[in-house]
Amino acid sequence: MSQTEQRYTGLVDRYRQYLPVDAHTPAVCLGEGNTPLIRLNNIPAALGLDVEMYVKFEGLNPTGSFKDRGMCMAVTKAVEEGSEAIICASTGNTSASAAAYAARAGIRSFVLIPEGKIAMGKLAQALMHGAVVLQIKGNFDAGMQLVKDVAEHAPVTIVNSINPYRLQGQKTAAFEIIEALGKAPDYHCLPVGNAGNISAHWMGYREWQEQAGNTPVMVGYQAAGSAPFMHGGPVEHPETVATAIRIGNPQSWDKAWVVQKESGGWFDALEDDEILAAQRLLAKHEGVFCEPASATSVAGALRDLKAGKIPAGKSIVCTLTGHGLKDPDIAIEQSKGEDGTKVITVDAELEAVKRALLDNLG
Numbered sequence: 001m002s003q004t005e006q007r008y009t010g011l012v013d014r015y016r017q018y019l020p021v022d023a024h025t026p027a028v029c030l031g032e033g034n035t036p037l038i039r040l041n042n043i044p045a046a047l048g049l050d051v052e053m054y055v056k057f058e059g060l061n062p063t064g065s066f067k068d069r070g071m072c073m074a075v076t077k078a079v080e081e082g083s084e085a086i087i088c089a090s091t092g093n094t095s096a097s098a099a100a101y102a103a104r105a106g107i108r109s110f111v112l113i114p115e116g117k118i119a120m121g122k123l124a125q126a127l128m129h130g131a132v133v134l135q136i137k138g139n140f141d142a143g144m145q146l147v148k149d150v151a152e153h154a155p156v157t158i159v160n161s162i163n164p165y166r167l168q169g170q171k172t173a174a175f176e177i178i179e180a181l182g183k184a185p186d187y188h189c190l191p192v193g194n195a196g197n198i199s200a201h202w203m204g205y206r207e208w209q210e211q212a213g214n215t216p217v218m219v220g221y222q223a224a225g226s227a228p229f230m231h232g233g234p235v236e237h238p239e240t241v242a243t244a245i246r247i248g249n250p251q252s253w254d255k256a257w258v259v260q261k262e263s264g265g266w267f268d269a270l271e272d273d274e275i276l277a278a279q280r281l282l283a284k285h286e287g288v289f290c291e292p293a294s295a296t297s298v299a300g301a302l303r304d305l306k307a308g309k310i311p312a313g314k315s316i317v318c319t320l321t322g323h324g325l326k327d328p329d330i331a332i333e334q335s336k337g338e339d340g341t342k343v344i345t346v347d348a349e350l351e352a353v354k355r356a357l358l359d360n361l362g
């Protein structure tokens, strides 16, 4: 690839000195990172909570999830090392991101996804970007094992978060938060699946601890039906509406426990209905549309604030890992009223439209 094609900046240029790259590394970037840190105004006020609460909206990355930060680095290094194909197991977002960055780099991508358990937007992305999509009759954990096994027999680079460059890229989200706030927040809450992202954030906070002057308490939230960190070991049949974190055997298990201990944080679990309620709350009262798994961080933070487990007067950042458009089925399903859809069908006449407006103003 020519130098001009690769001049477009993203994470690699922005944080070059903190990443394992040199002047000759051919950066494979799509403008990832630099996502907004949005202060929540309406939700804390409505709930009477004294808190400085922000969401880091990672759904605004190029393929709609934080995975792009890690994939930028993983694919950059794979290309630098001469690899011509990448592979991953995925609940959806990793496959979308891998497919896009492979397309950008002009290499092949193979993705293993669990049959029937992937959000529609994510599948559409993987297909459009030209990945070879292998739908397996098993869950993410089975797919992950297959990827590890097959990579020993074929010339492919694994780009799941067990690839150390993934976490290197993802740690930059912590840098951006410190740049935005002038320090680290008191608490940082994330949804936890494989626990790569919480580990990456902690790495970033530790690396910039000196300039920040502090590090946050790290809190990881899981879905109750897929909560190995609460059970103290793998969960054989993980289930949750939040498919991005439907993972029973986290790949960064040890790293995440180190994060918990070093930061003085904790893990907790939320029921699917609490997760979906937080997703609706963010969409309706803040104008921020994230996917269900992402809302787990806000659902957990609000619960722990109300319970006083997170004391009043603190600053909190919640990572919103992916965009709500990823999973239109669940969004529309939730928007149904008692008698089906909430869309009002009217005649194409002024009177009918006017009546509908007046009926719904109050």
Ligand SMILES: *Cc1c(COP(=O)(O)O)cnc(C)c1O
Binding pocket: 065, 067, 093, 094, 161, 191, 192, 193, 194, 195, 196, 197, 198, 244, 245, 291, 293, 294, 321, 322
């Ligand atoms: C991948 C993903 C997660 C989980 O991140 P881990 O690093 O596996 O803990 C959470 N939410 C979304 C939307 C994701 O795509």
